[in-house]
Amino acid sequence: METPGEQKLRHLFRPGALGRFETRNQVKYGACCVSNYNARDGFITPRELARVRVIAGTGCGIITNQGAYPDPLGEGKAYFRQVAIFDDKFLPQFETIARYIHDAGALAIQQILHAGRYGGIDLGYCIQPSVVPQTLPHFRPPRELDRDQIRAIVAQHADAARRAIRAGFDGTEVTSFMGYLLANFNSRFTNQRSDEYGGSIENRGRFMRELIDAVKQATPDSPMLIRLNAAELMDRWGGNSEEECFELMQQAVDCGVDMISVTVGWQEAPESSFGRDVTPGHWNYLSAKAKKLFPKTPIAFGNRLPDPVMADQCIRDGIFDYWEVCRPLLADPELIHKAREDRLNEVRPCIGSLNCLSRLFRDLPYTCTMNPVLGHEIEPEYTVTPAVAKKRIMVIGAGPAGMEAAITARKRGHEVTVFEKSDRIGGNLAAYAANDLARPQDLQSVVAYYQVMAAKLGIEIRLNTEANAKFMRSVLHQYDVCLVAAGARTDLGAFRYLEGANLLVDALDVAHGRIKPGRRVVMIGGGKIGLTIAETLAKAGHEVAVIEEDKRIAGDVMPTFKWRHTAWVDELGIRTLTSSHLVKVTAEGAAVKNVKGEETFLAADTVLVSSPRKPNHDLFHEFQWMVDELHGAGDALIARGLDAAIHEGYRMGVRI
């Protein structure tokens, strides 16, 4: 019998086919990025197995296990703790993963990832079709492959595929995403060879065709999938045009691949392909084109497409056959189940912060802003279990830290009341979201999720209620636990001895819509809060200057998003004065001084302060002798941001 969600999303939940296999639905878990949870020598760890077990249970029809490098030297190894599949010694853990996936009712696909231009992380060099220097300092100097090496790599891929099938996987996938070895051969940018592997598009595609042929010969009964760019976004650097990308897809189709996973962008491409500044559905036209050109080959697609409803419509409209989804399932592994049960409003949304990738490129295990459990699946301490002693908990502050703690604690059986001094939940996040130029809906969806879950779980929220000592006396002995999650505030006191300090305005008052600034604005603080508000004001026509004490702006911004702020600042004509501090405020503007001692006067109608921020510590001191247990979480402890708030809120909720 169809569930309510299956009735609504009929196309997504109808059975599909891949090679000789049937799939229970049209959802493919994509091996979007590696976890970095594994051993340095390529062995899969218990931490990884615990994560994969959760992924296996996501309800997808196809699960693609994260990319493993196929060569013993590690020339194909891109990430610090990437898994390897070049030897039988790795088989036992792959067997376990295949079993997990099958036990959960999905088709198991193993991705083979030779990173080419982005590989050789332990070697100090990378291999490419031609010696094309790097454009990002993160990667290593190139060496050119000779014909023997090319043949060896093809053989290694075939061996890896054979090994994956022996481990119990149903098929394999070779990936070019996002600029890996396969892409390096295909692209005009990195393939400058003059032999049979370079030059014409026919020659550039030779490596791919040999690869497909070798893998298919090695695993004749198993489907072979391939991830190919429909757009490299490298045109400016001399990369392939979209037309050339589709010509290469045609070659793969002619070689008999069983599915094409359509992707967009290279790591070094100058524009985003799936960040928050890309509108969901933006790249669908590329998938639609692939589907039209290759109607008999299943097409999987999911670049910047986080919504199952949109995916269902795309399948209905013939834009693709399989919704390839990864990050939304990292944020909420129950996404597909919730969709099936028509509970999409309970989905913990992927906000595209790319915290996962930011950490990956710091050689750290990936984590998720929205899912504090990701990477900790193996630790019982992160599991929501019924509380042994049921407690009455008061949470001060309905921002992300407070709401996360409240929801988690309530799930464990505690009685929870949230006290919020404003007239809505979300705290400063709601105000920040309202000013976000990238896509306010992403951050607003976090607040909406908390609203839904609080209502569902029966968490009492008392708005317009400020928690102070007098209030605490009025509720004395009614609660066992107080969790202070009252966030941080702008520290205007830091300027109290400054001439004209009384003229300063809290930037958060502008963000919350409580104050309208004048036409000319000076913003003190070039961190994420100051920049976000400055950008919104500039876009609305205000003349804005940002003053930052540090050498650079955006110091507290996620690495993958820093460039976005600096680009907006540039595009919007926001003047920035770094290594500078405020020395005086007058009715006419602000005087600032740089590290060289040079003073500049900036004419302004309003001088806003977004930095420094001060954690709300006062409440800890006030409540210390008024409640049995007193805890804190998020910015109320140290002013940081959304990740810390959500993660600490969860950790408190799961422990109290």
Add this chain to the structure above:
Amino acid sequence: METAFGDLSAWQAMLDRHAELFSEMSAGSRVGFVSRAGSGITPGKHAAGLMAAPGAGDMMAWEHQGAGMHTRLESYAGFQDARVDLLFVAEDDALATLRESLNGEALALIKRLIRKGGIMFYVMKNKYQLQDAGYEEFLESLGLAFLGACR
């Protein structure tokens, strides 16, 4: 002789104004600037041009000599022989724009031109070598993080 880079003393003055960006750099650190046309790098074949430059082009080198960056003109015969840590390949119109802004915010303009594709940018050393050579401040100022940019 007039080159695509114009008056080198204007470039030198610009570098001197931004001396703090280069203050941590090791002596011998080198940055190269080539004009795409002058280097034989044709549109759509940037990398090919880099490798197979005919040798007729000029390169403006910025070399750290222990006390700041110094500009000089050298011949360019492909990146392998350029002995630079970073190589900028600029479109002619980008170079023209840059020449006109040397008295103003030239570095901000370079940053903008890289993003818009008017200047191509290649790194010849890895991030640890560049960090050790003191490039972090300069690269950050151009918006070129020490990270992959998967986004």
